[in-house]
Amino acid sequence: MKNAIRLALSAPGSASATAPDWILLLPAGDITTRDGRPLRNVDPDAILASFLADQRDMPIDYEHATEVRAAQGLPAPAVGWIEELKVEAGEVFGRVAWTDEGRAAVEGRSYRYISPVVHLEPATKTVLRISSVALTNDPALYIKSLNRREAPETSEDTAMLKAIAKALKLTEAATEAEILSAIATQETEKQALSTRKPDPSVYVLRTEHDALVVTCSQLRAENKELKDAEAEKEVVALVDGAISEGKVIPAIRESELELCRAVGATKYKERLSKLSAVLTPGEDGRVRADPTKVVGKLDDAQKEMCRRLGISEEDYLKEIGTSA
Numbered sequence: 490m491k492n493a494i495r496l497a498l499s500a501p502g503s504a505s506a507t508a509p510d511w512i513l514l515l516p517a518g519d520i521t522t523r524d525g526r527p528l529r530n531v532d533p534d535a536i537l538a539s540f541l542a543d544q545r546d547m548p549i550d551y552e553h554a555t556e557v558r559a560a561q562g563l564p565a566p567a568v569g570w571i572e573e574l575k576v577e578a579g580e581v582f583g584r585v586a587w588t589d590e591g592r593a594a595v596e597g598r599s600y601r602y603i604s605p606v607v608h609l610e611p612a613t614k615t616v617l618r619i620s621s622v623a624l625t626n627d628p629a630l631y632i633k634s635l636n637r638r639e640a641p642e643t644s645e646d647t648a649m650l651k652a653i654a655k656a657l658k659l660t661e662a663a664t665e666a667e668i669l670s671a672i673a674t675q676e677t678e679k680q681a682l683s684t685r686k687p688d689p690s691v692y693v694l695r696t697e698h699d700a701l702v703v704t705c706s707q708l709r710a711e712n713k714e715l716k717d718a719e720a721e722k723e724v725v726a727l728v729d730g731a732i733s734e735g736k737v738i739p740a741i742r743e744s745e746l747e748l749c750r751a752v753g754a755t756k757y758k759e760r761l762s763k764l765s766a767v768l769t770p771g772e773d774g775r776v777r778a779d780p781t782k783v784v785g786k787l788d789d790a791q792k793e794m795c796r797r798l799g800i801s802e803e804d805y806l807k808e809i810g811t812s813a
Contacts, residue, residue, distance in 0.1 A: 508587050508595040514571075514605045514619060517579025523628070528607065529615045533576040539618035540574050547571040547583065549591060549603070553623040556606055568594060571622060583622065591624070600624035611666045724749045727757055735766035738794060767794045 515530045522528070530536075540547065548555050549569035559565040568591030571583035587595070594600050604625045607616045654663040657671040693701075728745045731737040737745050749757040787795070787802050795805045 508592045509585070511575075511582050511584050512603055512622075513580060514574075514583050514603070514622065515581040515607070515616060527614055528609060529613065530579065530581065531615055532617075533579055533581050536581055536616060536618055537574045537576060543618075546586075547619065547621060549585065549587075549622045549624065551594075551600070551624055553604065553606065553621070553625070555621045555623075567591075568624060581619070594624060600626060602626060602628040604628045611669060720754070721750075723754050724757075727754060727761070731761050731764075735768035736761055736764045738768060764797065767797075 515533070515536070517530055517533070520528050520530060547570065548567040549571065550565055550567055554563075554565035555567075557565075567588065569585045569587040572586050573584040575582050575584070602625055604623045605619045606621045606623070608618050608620060609615060610617055650663075650665065650668065651661040653668055654661055657663075657668060657675070659667060659671055663671075724746060728737065728742060728749055731745065732739055732742060752760075787805065792802065795802050
């Protein structure tokens, strides 16, 4: 089958074939896997450069044990090591140093194919490097990470991808590449936020903010005290003015002060505007100059005062200190 990557053994029926020193790891150009996924080997020199930069031999194992079993903490012994890569006509080959077990597995035809683990550039599907190679009898260049055919994606896998896409505010139809791109973008933004300095024209230090809040609270309290003092001065002036005009008797000054505070200066002024004087200016309401006044009795002006205040004549007499 085209693009199936076989070990370079001799005739298929030969049991005496020797394990090859050089094996084809990756065909040139565009490649289609057995399960229909595309990848590209268009920059083989980059694959070689990655191998050299890694500065270690590449393991050959059984069925991708390096990628699967080792990740689970299980033994994943190598059956060979790729010690060198080369490019011929765009194809990538590896020179193998087999272990005794690996050589026996190949020459005894227990395994007949190899499957490289490739790493891709997400957008172009270009192979960037090869991290390990497996002996397998089911090759396919599966492009996620293990290049062997695998079972179809399950409904559980699909549900998980949809959940991840939703968490990233992507559509449920988002591809794995789009999901990985969104995760990378979020990480980049997180890093940018962690290093960005706040704009001093917009943000202030918390200590400065707290100090300003305390100052504003103090200023509000002081302002309220000033307003209350001014309001009290006006109340006193209104009541004392009403007394001096004879509209309120001095004996009930405290009651009038409480009334003015309760209803406010404006309403109290309206009330005063509707009252006429019941005493002559300077008269205290306790002793009147009228020689015809009967002791223990109220004159007409005093009765009018009782009516305005809503008190009985008896209580008024007690208030002004006159016995009935």
